[in-house]
Amino acid sequence: MSRQSRTRPEGSERSLHQAYDTALLDLDGVVYAGGRAIAHAVESLASARAGGMHLAYVTNNALRTPDAVAEHLGELGIPTEADEVITSAQAVARLIAEQVEPGSKVLVIGGEGLRVALGERGLVPVESADEEGLAAVVQGYGGPDLRWERFAEASYAINRGVPWYVSNTDLTIPSARGIAPGNGAAVEVVRIATGAEPQVAGKPLPPMHRETVLRTGAKRPLVVGDRLDTDIEGAYNGEVDSLLVLTGVTDAAQLVRAEPKYRPTYVDRDLRGLLTGQPEVERAEDGFRCGGWTAVVSGDVLELRGEGDDRLDAIDGLRALCAAAWTRAGDGSCDLDADKALARLGL
Known part of the structure; x- marks a missing residue:
């Protein structure tokens, strides 16, 4: 690619x-x-x-x-x-290990995944910002029970100049009940308290x-x-x-x-x-076609045309809409009204 x-x-x-x-x-x-x-x-x-x-x-x-x-x-x-x-715990542990001395102490704000990953790199996980010789702070998702005092502990160390690393900055995380706050939301808490910027290891x-x-x-x-x-x-x-x-x-x-x-x-x-294979999205005379759906731009509206909607694959319609929208947007983000077209697909 x-x-x-x-x-x-x-x-x-x-x-x-x-x-x-x-x-x-x-x-x-x-x-x-x-x-x-x-x-x-x-x-x-x-x-x-x-x-x-x-x-x-x-x-x-x-x-x-x-x-x-x-x-x-x-x-x-x-x-x-x-x-x-x-x-991302493995990725951030490698990142830290490349920048600190072997055997260094690292304050952990997160769960067991971080502690194990640090240990694999020869680093020593600790719980207190007052540890002598603290070399880094690492923050990762700690689950819904992570206590507020852990964010304070990170802030104490970072405000003293200890380098800050985070596993990832995903603001949300899917759960069985819906979308919940992710590690990125917790990172924002520490950023507000310190004004610092962390080194981030995770996707992207x-x-x-x-x-x-x-x-x-x-x-x-x-x-x-x-x-x-x-x-x-x-x-x-x-x-x-x-x-x-x-x-x-x-x-x-x-x-x-x-x-x-x-x-x-x-x-x-x-x-x-x-x-499966993936269907081609083809240029049509006035738009883009995929699997019986055709997406066109009409003024500032993104329209979708298809006969017998119940027999067509909605994902094909979405592929066609993406082609029309992305082509129109170029290097930017599409600002066309796509609400009615998406409603037809039920996605």
Whole structure:
């Protein structure tokens, strides 16, 4: 994939699990939500693996260890080894280890995933800002029970000049009950208290991409995610292809209005998209056509035309809308009114 502005989702004659050697799968909102498997995820991943695709699970959530994530996936019916899980905790631990002395003390604001990752790099996790010789503060998602006093502890150390690192800055995280505050929201609390800026390791930034490539050895990877601002932007930054699934944070309206760095190579409802080819979005006389739908720009409105809506695939209509909107927007974000067109699709 090049960094040239994408103006439409791409097509693929081959199924994606055959066209790419490794799927770099986000977890929250892609494989599971709130601890439960998302519909079609288990069987789709099993089929992709059986078809020869290597599966790697790449998550910005630093709370759990790779062993714990692998165990959870196994309980859901997705057999997984710990070395197939890559977390932002691992990425931020490597980042810190490259900048401090071996055996340095690091104040941890977060969960067990951070502590284990630091230990693997020869660093010493500690709990107090008053530890002598403190070399860094690291902050990651600590779950809903992380106490407010932990943010204060981070602030005390950072205000004394201790370098600050964070696993990721996702503002939200999917849960079984809906969208909840993510680590990025907690990072903002500490930023307000300190005025400092952290070094960030997680998606979409290079440290996470580097960690993933080092651990998987992927030659032709496909990033699979539900977030434009982490998964898809991370693929854009790494110059690799991506598949957006609509099972998590991103909705159809956000996708249509995406600026270039947030535009995925492919889009599908869920992980069944790994097992199929992707239809071409073709230039029509007055717009873009995909699977019986035609999207056109009429003044400042994005319109969708299709006969027999109930027999057409709504995702094809979304692909056509993306092509019309992205072409019109160029290097910017589409400001056309797409509400009625999206309502026709029910997405």
